[in-house]
Amino acid sequence: MSHSPTGTQEVKDRAQYGLCAGLALLGGLLLFDASRIGHATTTNDVVGPRAVPIVLGVALILVAAVYARDIARGGHGEAEEGEDVDLRHPADWKTLGMLAAAFLLNAVLIDPLGWVISGTILFWGSAFALGNRHHIRGLAIAIALSLATFYAFAIGLGVNLPAGILKGIL
Amino acid sequence: MDNLNHLLQGFGDVLTPMNLLIALTGVVVGTAVGVLPGIGPAMTVALLLPITYGLEPTTALILFAGIFYGGMYGGSTTSILLNTPGESASVVTAIEGNKMAKGGRAAQALATAAIGSFIAGTIGTVLIVLVMPQIVKFAVTLGAPEYFAIILVAFVGVSAVLGASRIRGLASLLIGLSIGVVGIDFVTGQQRLTFGIPQLADGIDVVVVAVGLFAVGEGLWVAAHLRRKAGEVIPVGQPWMGRQDWKRSWPAWLRGTAFGFPFGAIPAGGAEIPTFLSYMTEKKLSKHPEEFGKGAIEGVAGPEAANNASAAGTLVPMLALGLPTNATAAIMLAALQGYGIEPGPLLLTNEPKLVWALIASLFIGNTLLLVLNLPLAPTWAKLLRIPRPYLYAGILFFAAMGAYAVNGSPFDLYLLLGLGVLGFVIRRFGLPVLPLIVGVILEPLAEKKGRQSLQLSGGDLSGLLGGPVAWIAYAIVVAVLIWPLLAKLRGTSGGDDDHHHAGTKSEVAA
Numbered sequence: 001m002s003h004s005p006t007g008t009q010e011v012k013d014r015a016q017y018g019l020c021a022g023l024a025l026l027g028g029l030l031l032f033d034a035s036r037i038g039h040a041t042t043t044n045d046v047v048g049p050r051a052v053p054i055v056l057g058v059a060l061i062l063v064a065a066v067y068a069r070d071i072a073r074g075g076h077g078e079a080e081e082g083e084d085v086d087l088r089h090p091a092d093w094k095t096l097g098m099l100a101a102a103f104l105l106n107a108v109l110i111d112p113l114g115w116v117i118s119g120t121i122l123f124w125g126s127a128f129a130l131g132n133r134h135h136i137r138g139l140a141i142a143i144a145l146s147l148a149t150f151y152a153f154a155i156g157l158g159v160n161l162p163a164g165i166l167k168g169i170l
Numbered sequence: 171m172d173n174l175n176h177l178l179q180g181f182g183d184v185l186t187p188m189n190l191l192i193a194l195t196g197v198v199v200g201t202a203v204g205v206l207p208g209i210g211p212a213m214t215v216a217l218l219l220p221i222t223y224g225l226e227p228t229t230a231l232i233l234f235a236g237i238f239y240g241g242m243y244g245g246s247t248t249s250i251l252l253n254t255p256g257e258s259a260s261v262v263t264a265i266e267g268n269k270m271a272k273g274g275r276a277a278q279a280l281a282t283a284a285i286g287s288f289i290a291g292t293i294g295t296v297l298i299v300l301v302m303p304q305i306v307k308f309a310v311t312l313g314a315p316e317y318f319a320i321i322l323v324a325f326v327g328v329s330a331v332l333g334a335s336r337i338r339g340l341a342s343l344l345i346g347l348s349i350g351v352v353g354i355d356f357v358t359g360q361q362r363l364t365f366g367i368p369q370l371a372d373g374i375d376v377v378v379v380a381v382g383l384f385a386v387g388e389g390l391w392v393a394a395h396l397r398r399k400a401g402e403v404i405p406v407g408q409p410w411m412g413r414q415d416w417k418r419s420w421p422a423w424l425r426g427t428a429f430g431f432p433f434g435a436i437p438a439g440g441a442e443i444p445t446f447l448s449y450m451t452e453k454k455l456s457k458h459p460e461e462f463g464k465g466a467i468e469g470v471a472g473p474e475a476a477n478n479a480s481a482a483g484t485l486v487p488m489l490a491l492g493l494p495t496n497a498t499a500a501i502m503l504a505a506l507q508g509y510g511i512e513p514g515p516l517l518l519t520n521e522p523k524l525v526w527a528l529i530a531s532l533f534i535g536n537t538l539l540l541v542l543n544l545p546l547a548p549t550w551a552k553l554l555r556i557p558r559p560y561l562y563a564g565i566l567f568f569a570a571m572g573a574y575a576v577n578g579s580p581f582d583l584y585l586l587l588g589l590g591v592l593g594f595v596i597r598r599f600g601l602p603v604l605p606l607i608v609g610v611i612l613e614p615l616a617e618k619k620g621r622q623s624l625q626l627s628g629g630d631l632s633g634l635l636g637g638p639v640a641w642i643a644y645a646i647v648v649a650v651l652i653w654p655l656l657a658k659l660r661g662t663s664g665g666d667d668d669h670h671h672a673g674t675k676s677e678v679a680a
Contacts, residue, residue: 019599023341026348030363037360046629047621049355052613053362056351060344067337077338077600083207083252083401084392084558091394091598099393099566100587103386106570107583115571122570126563130393141560149571158224160578161571 013076020068027060098129114164115154119146173303180526184534189232193531196236197538203237204244205550206561207252207401208392211481212497214241216384217565219377219505220572227509228527234502235531239291239539241498242481246283246474247543247550251276252401260477262445266462266469271404273465277547281409282419282471284543289420290427290475291536294482297431298489298529302518305490309515314622315636319643321616324437324493326647329605332440336654342601345592346609347616349374356618369581376504378573379610382586383603384497385569387593389562394594396558403554409547419471422452426475433476434483437495440604441480448472482532489525491515492615500607507611508576514615 034053079087102125109118123142124135132138150170154161163170184193199221204214218237222230249264250271263283270279312320329339352363353373364370411419429444429451452468453459462469484499492513494500506513511521518525543550573586596603620634627633635641 016599019341019595019601022595023344026345030348030351033363033365037362045357045621045625047624049358049360049362052617052620053351056344056347060341060348063337063341063344067341070335070337075335075337078334079600080391080597082388082392083248084397085208085395086397087395089395092396093394095396096390096394096594099390103566103570103583103587103590107580107587110574110580110583115574119567119571123563123567126566127559130396130559130562132557132559132563138560142563145564145567149568153220153224153571153575157221159220160223160575162578 013071016071016076017068020064020071023067024061024064027057027064030054030057030060095129095131099126102126102129110164111162112164114166114170115161116143116146116150116166116170117164119149173299176522176526177299177530180523180528180530181533183228183523183527184232184530189229189531190534192229192232193236193534194538194542196233197240197535197542198236200237200240201244201247201539201543201546201550202240202553204241205247205553206244206556207248207554208388208561209244209565211238211241211245212380212501213384213388213565214244215498215501215505216377216380217568217572219381219501219508220568220575222505223508223575227511228524230505230509231524231528232531232535234505235528236535236538238481238498238502239287239478239532239535242478243284243287243539243543244550246287246477247280247547248554250279250283250470251404251406251551251554260445260474261442262449262473263470263477265449266466267474268404269463269465270467270470271406271465275465275467276404276406277409278411278415278467279465279470280406280547281411281544282415282423282467283474284409284540284547285411286419286423286426286471286475287478288536288540289423290430290478291482291539292533293424293427294431294434294479295529295532295536298482298485298532301435302486302490305486306515306518309491310519312515312639313636314619314626315634316639316643318616318619318623318634319636319640319647320437320491321493321612321619322647323643324487324495324608324612325605325616326650327437328495328608329602330650332442332604333602334600336651338599338601339605342596342603343605343609345596346606347613348609349379349606350610350613351617356614357621369577369579373614374585374610375576375582376611377508377576378582378585379589380501380504380607381569381573382589383593383596383607384501385565385572386586386590387597387603389565389569390590390594391597393562396562403551406547406551409544415467418456418458418467421455422448422468422471423475425451425455426472426477427479429472430476430479430481431483434480434495435486437487437493440496441477444476444480445473448476485532488513489517489528492517494608494611497604497607500604500611503611 030053034050037050102122106118106122120142123145124138127138150161153159203209215237222233245260246263249260250267267279325343329343330336333339352370354361354371426448429448433444449469452472453462456468484496487493487495488499488503494503503513570583573582576582623633
């Protein structure tokens with residue numbers, strides 16, 4: 001991977017241990033949840049609902065351990081590439097934060113205000129977060145896209161999208 | 171011959187003006203979305219799922235077939251015209267394709283990719299017609315233990331054989347299986363991993379998982395690493411090929427198809443290995459080996475055909491066994507479940523009309539694609555210049571719309587963001603996405619078959635062993651899992667899997 005900085009990276013990627021911890025935690029969660037489930041087996045179902053979560057929980061903890069050993073010996077995963085991905089820079093957390101905020105705003109507002117308004121906020125906000133500085137043009141595209149999807153999908157194809165406060169106007 | 175009659179009937183069902191219009195829409199939308207940089211075939215299918223929600227299953231599948239081949243074709247256009255690495259399956263096509271485009275032969279590169287895709291897709295679909303019913307005949311005889319064992323082969327295949335690192339593949343698979351457990355147990359009605367949240371009782375919708383991992387996860391990942399300067403687009407006119415190009419392309423198309431289909435059809439095939447094999451073969455057989463690395467047309471024709479034939483091949487296990495072996499097939503399977511259709515060996519018996527209509531639409535979609543794409547290539551190339559803020563804002567916008575529309579519930583949007591963050595994390599740490607989505611989709615089926623097997627034996631673990639088919643399947647699973655240990659014992663281990671993979675990749679790039 002001559003063009004990838006991760007391929008030649010000498011420093012150990014310690015953040016990977018966080019992922020291992022997450023896997024072990026998930027395993028623990030499965031085991032905890034399984035212990036809560038009543039041991040309900042019948043002649044029809046000798047295995048019961050607990051077996052699979054227990055097997056998965058144990059497997060996750062084992063995999064987390066082997067994974068950690070792999071990291072300790074210098075193993076690292078290759079971060080995914082793509083047409084628009086430039087791995088030479090560290091992750092841009094500010095952009096991600098703003099995107100998540102726009103996304104959450106949409107989730108909160110979609111039922112009370114309707115898809116047309118919440119979708120507009122989502123598109124405009126995301127485009128802003130990603131560096132769009134043509135605010136009027138961004139807003140125009142956002143409104144056009146929200147209206148077009150609402151009419152095409154909700155009214156045309158019967159897809160489930162709320163009209164919200166614009167009910168009766170749209 | 172019986173199959174041929176069924177197929178003709180399928181064509182009869184599909185060839186109405188309305189359905190043709192739908193197929194055309196699928197192809198156009200699929201290509202347009204697939205062409206957009208950063209959107210691979212899997213994300214194309216995931217993002218376009220919601221437009222099929224309101225449709226009849228047959229109509230939806232016709233649309234889907236168009237989107238499927240359109241998305242595949244769109245992806246290769248992107249990799250030829252954009253001077254940046256794209257998704258793994260079209261990486262090999264991009265090596266020579268991009269060099270050709272830079273050398274002023276973009277029109278020929280696109281033409282050989284388009285015609286090669288058509289030929290590979292058509293032969294691949296014919297092979298589906300021939301092979302799939304045979305596999306179904308075999309599959310309906312399988313009991314629960316055999317089926318369970320075959321699912322395990324698929325699990326091990328997607329997580330340990332494909333991809334760079336076994337342990338990362340297995341981690342991804344286990345995360346997926348855990349997500350699959352969420353919800354009410356189908357036998358006892360016990361809630362598992364729902365934490366008292368009522369919306370989780372029905373489980374996490376596979377569509378939400380697919381959109382979260384592929385659209386939101388990918389969108390967030392790219393957003394965090396967005397190129398300051400978008401890749402340079404190579405201008406292109408109407409694709410065409412001279413006599414010499416034809417002469418050099420057609421054997422490569424056929425060989426590529428021969429590599430691609432079988433790899434797609436086995437549970438651990440994928441498109442990376444056959445495209446790579448096709449590239450190496452063409453390089454060896456070419457009368458112009460000196461052109462390789464500078465834009466050899468065989469190096470585009472072969473891998474592109476292999477890529478498409480492998481995509482057609484994945485439909486065999488998907489339709490015959492209900493086992494997805496690539497991400498796009500996984501999402502299509504999720505879509506089938508969404509229409510209330512149960513995939514598996516009984517699909518062809520229970521829904522013959524639907525299956526044959528889907529196969530007929532694959533032929534039609536593939537043909538429309540060729541007719542449409544040769545003249546439209548310059549238009550598609552313009553799509554590559556879309557400003558990136560709008561592109562990725564659009565991905566999040568459509569992802570949110572699609573996920574909300576599944577249940578009409580904002581809860582799914584929070585779930586979607588959570589899954590998007592998971593998608594980001596696994597991309598960051600180089601965990602493969604495919605085992606995760608396959609785990610989510612197949613967990614209920616695997617658990618059901620496993621529990622049925624043990625029920626038959628009264629809880630004795632020997633019940634899982636079943637007959638010879640299961641023994642062979644377990645032998646494969648064990649062989650794959652202990653292979654690195656054996657290699658180490660023989661002292662032939664060449665470092666860990668990751669480095670090996672990086673080696674093959676740079677060989678391709680060299």
